[in-house]
Amino acid sequence: MPQIRLERMVKRYGAVEVLHGIDLEMQDNEFTVLVGPSGCGKSTTLRMIAGLEDVSSGEIYVDGKPVKHLEPKDRDLAMVFQDYALYPHMNVAQNISFALRLQKRPKSEIDAKVRDVAGMVGLTDFLGRKPGALSGGQRQRVAMARALAKDSGIFLFDEPLSNLDAKLRGQMRAELALMSQRVEKNMIYVTHDQIEAMTLADRIVVMHGGYIQQQGTPEELFKRPVNKFVAGFLGMPPMNFLDGRIEDKGGALFVTGDGFSLRLSPEKAAIARMAQNPDVILGIRPSDLSYAPEAAPETALTLKVMVSEYIGAQSVLMCQCGGQSVTVEMNSETPMALGETLQFEANAARIHLFDKTSEQAI
Amino acid sequence: MSAPTQKNSPAFFAVIVLLVIMSVGPVILMFVNSFKLDVDIISGTSGLIFMPTIQNYETALCDVLWYEPEPLDFCALKFGGAFKNSLIIALISTALTLVIGSMAAYALVRFRFMGRDTVSATTLMVRMVPPAVLLVPVFGLWNNEFCLDRDGLIGGAIRDMFGGRGDVCLAGTHTGIIVIYVAMNLPFVIWILQSFIVQVPRSLEEAARVDGAGPFQVFFKVVLPLIKPGLAAAAIFTFRIAWNEYLLASALSDRNTKTVPILIVNNMSEFNVEWGVIMATGMLLAIPPIIFTLFASRQIITGMTAGAVKG
Numbered sequence: 303m304p305q306i307r308l309e310r311m312v313k314r315y316g317a318v319e320v321l322h323g324i325d326l327e328m329q330d331n332e333f334t335v336l337v338g339p340s341g342c343g344k345s346t347t348l349r350m351i352a353g354l355e356d357v358s359s360g361e362i363y364v365d366g367k368p369v370k371h372l373e374p375k376d377r378d379l380a381m382v383f384q385d386y387a388l389y390p391h392m393n394v395a396q397n398i399s400f401a402l403r404l405q406k407r408p409k410s411e412i413d414a415k416v417r418d419v420a421g422m423v424g425l426t427d428f429l430g431r432k433p434g435a436l437s438g439g440q441r442q443r444v445a446m447a448r449a450l451a452k453d454s455g456i457f458l459f460d461e462p463l464s465n466l467d468a469k470l471r472g473q474m475r476a477e478l479a480l481m482s483q484r485v486e487k488n489m490i491y492v493t494h495d496q497i498e499a500m501t502l503a504d505r506i507v508v509m510h511g512g513y514i515q516q517q518g519t520p521e522e523l524f525k526r527p528v529n530k531f532v533a534g535f536l537g538m539p540p541m542n543f544l545d546g547r548i549e550d551k552g553g554a555l556f557v558t559g560d561g562f563s564l565r566l567s568p569e570k571a572a573i574a575r576m577a578q579n580p581d582v583i584l585g586i587r588p589s590d591l592s593y594a595p596e597a598a599p600e601t602a603l604t605l606k607v608m609v610s611e612y613i614g615a616q617s618v619l620m621c622q623c624g625g626q627s628v629t630v631e632m633n634s635e636t637p638m639a640l641g642e643t644l645q646f647e648a649n650a651a652r653i654h655l656f657d658k659t660s661e662q663a664i
Numbered sequence: 665m666s667a668p669t670q671k672n673s674p675a676f677f678a679v680i681v682l683l684v685i686m687s688v689g690p691v692i693l694m695f696v697n698s699f700k701l702d703v704d705i706i707s708g709t710s711g712l713i714f715m716p717t718i719q720n721y722e723t724a725l726c727d728v729l730w731y732e733p734e735p736l737d738f739c740a741l742k743f744g745g746a747f748k749n750s751l752i753i754a755l756i757s758t759a760l761t762l763v764i765g766s767m768a769a770y771a772l773v774r775f776r777f778m779g780r781d782t783v784s785a786t787t788l789m790v791r792m793v794p795p796a797v798l799l800v801p802v803f804g805l806w807n808n809e810f811c812l813d814r815d816g817l818i819g820g821a822i823r824d825m826f827g828g829r830g831d832v833c834l835a836g837t838h839t840g841i842i843v844i845y846v847a848m849n850l851p852f853v854i855w856i857l858q859s860f861i862v863q864v865p866r867s868l869e870e871a872a873r874v875d876g877a878g879p880f881q882v883f884f885k886v887v888l889p890l891i892k893p894g895l896a897a898a899a900i901f902t903f904r905i906a907w908n909e910y911l912l913a914s915a916l917s918d919r920n921t922k923t924v925p926i927l928i929v930n931n932m933s934e935f936n937v938e939w940g941v942i943m944a945t946g947m948l949l950a951i952p953p954i955i956f957t958l959f960a961s962r963q964i965i966t967g968m969t970a971g972a973v974k975g
Contacts, residue, residue, distance in 0.1 A: 354870050375876040387871035391889040400885075401875035452875065 304365045304455045311360035322512045335491045337499040338509035348492045379456035380449035386441045388433040395429040401452045419447045439470045459491040530661040542628045544584045561624025565600040567650040585654035588631035594647035602645045698943035705939045720944035746927040754906040757845035765853035773861045791851035806835035836918035845906045853898045860894030896963035
């Protein structure tokens with residue numbers, strides 16, 4: 303299976319530069335997810351790998367060979383499009399076999415492959431139908447089958463699930479995860495949905511504003527985000543950010559802000575001492591706050607509960623801490639009265655500090 | 665106020681009836697008169713009661729009938745030959761127009777090149793030039809400029825094969841008429857097909873490219889099948905114009921390449937207008953376009969791209 307390497311890849315539309323030198327390596331048999339908000343350049347990156355967009359400067363290597371100048375058909379890749387892009391005048395079997403027929407493979411081989419792939423995605427009963435007579439999920443499967451039939455080493459997905467409804471999306475996500483375990487391909491998947499990214503990826507690449515922000519395993523990115531953007535982008539509900547200052551109170555370091563003063567753990571304090579700028583942003587995930595009426599004030603936030611969103615086993619509380627809003631995720635069994643001011647203990651090991659001006663993690 | 669009351673009003677029906685009479689009336693008149701003798705046709709009201717006869721059709725079709733029609737001593741009209749000419753010219757010019765037109769339209773829509781918008785606008789402006797204006801220069805060019813020397817290699821070979829005198833010119837050939845018809849119909853066809861090609865989702869072409877199709881395969885296997893309704897509409901339009909065209913064909917054809925509309929006019933002389941034969945030939949002339957339209961309009965189905973892309 304091929305290995306892909308992007309080297310200082312730049313994309314310009316006229317004078318506007320949308321990708322500012324992307325360096326990225328995608329290993330054998332790896333599921334890489336490019337994730338980021340709309341307009342971050344993730345789809346453009348994918349389309350450049352596919353050969354559908356010209357590379358303004360830089361190079362793309364597949365197995366060490368430059369491929370920038372090659373047509374999409376010569377790059378040995380298959381792609382699933384966001385809007386499926388099925389050929390409406392062909393039935394499902396013809397859609398799946400289009401690439402094989404272009405390669406002029408023998409008919410018996412094509413038939414066998416179509417049956418094989420259709421079985422894999424559960425389309426065997428629909429081979430004679432036109433795409434117009436299929437539901438959204440079935441069309442999605444056809445698009446997937448068409449890419450699978452091609453037997454190429456690189457598999458590109460451009461937000462393939464974004465047009466499905468929530469339930470179907472969950473189901474297809476699970477099927478995709480299953481499929482990615484079974485077929486040994488180098489898969490690159492673009493999405494704006496961080497849940498898809500977290501569940502599917504071997505490696506996540508977070509992009510923003512045409513730059514790669516951070517790459518690593520889902521766990522690495524979730525636990526050790528390098529900057530405020532990555533921290534806020536991954537995780538649902540998103541991380542809370544509170545403006546504060548690092549203050550030394552009798553040897554111990556505290557993060558103090560409007561309505562709170564938290565003592566830093568010794569490890570964090572050691573790192574924080576080296577920070578140039580005492581102005582910081584404190585990041586705490588909603589799940590790292592827990593209701594603790596008897597907690598010591600230097601380990602807890604005092605929050606005024608404004609709104610409680612019941613979502614089943616969990617409740618999400620929208621609270622106020624001084625002038626800043628904080629979300630807390632907690633067990634919905636705990637009784638909680640709105641408008642009350644309560645104490646929530648912060649998990650000291652899991653708080654994040656970001657420099658206020660550079661927004662990089664400290 | 666509401667739509668149904670408007671539809672049921674007598675005035676609405678009166679307008680409908682008027683429109684139907686206006687459009688179908690002449691056809692019925694032609695049909696009825698084609699079965700009358702000339703005497704009955706020009707005799708006014710007394711001609712309303714008549715004995716139907718197929719004599720006009722016999723005269724019109726005298727060169728294709730297997731028997732010799734009785735009242736006719738000489739078969740002057742070569743309907744069969746003219747019909748064949750009409751078919752050749754109309755079909756080939758339609759086919760050429762569609763092939764060139766669809767490719768040009770695709771290029772204008774999808775390719776980015778300098779002056780694209782100008783080219784697109786100019787094609788339609790060319791259409792605004794009346795054919796009559798073209799007639800004189802084209803006649804001159806076809807007769808005097810676009811010729812092969814009879815002593816030349818190719819011209820000589822053609823002369824040896826087909827006989828005749830003078831240089832081998834475009835005038836009087838099927839090709840000459842086909843070329844001018846293609847030129848005449850192309851702008852409109854390009855213009856019509858552009859709007860169809862714009863609707864083909866770009867991602868379909870991209871998918872085909874990733875699937876391994878070259879530019880021509882993308883065009884013929886993906887784009888062309890999807891603009892079939894547009895092609896059908898353009899084909900009907902082109903065929904109808906090529907089939908009915910009189911002015912250019914009358915100037916550019918010779919005895920052996922004249923088309924049916926010209927044949928009809930040949931029934932008028934300074935001494936006599938053979939109304940019955942004119943009507944009969946007119947009826948026969950109308951048949952192929954009707955068949956062609958019925959066949960082509962079947963391709964005009966909406967929702968060709970349904971299911972291609974989401975929403």
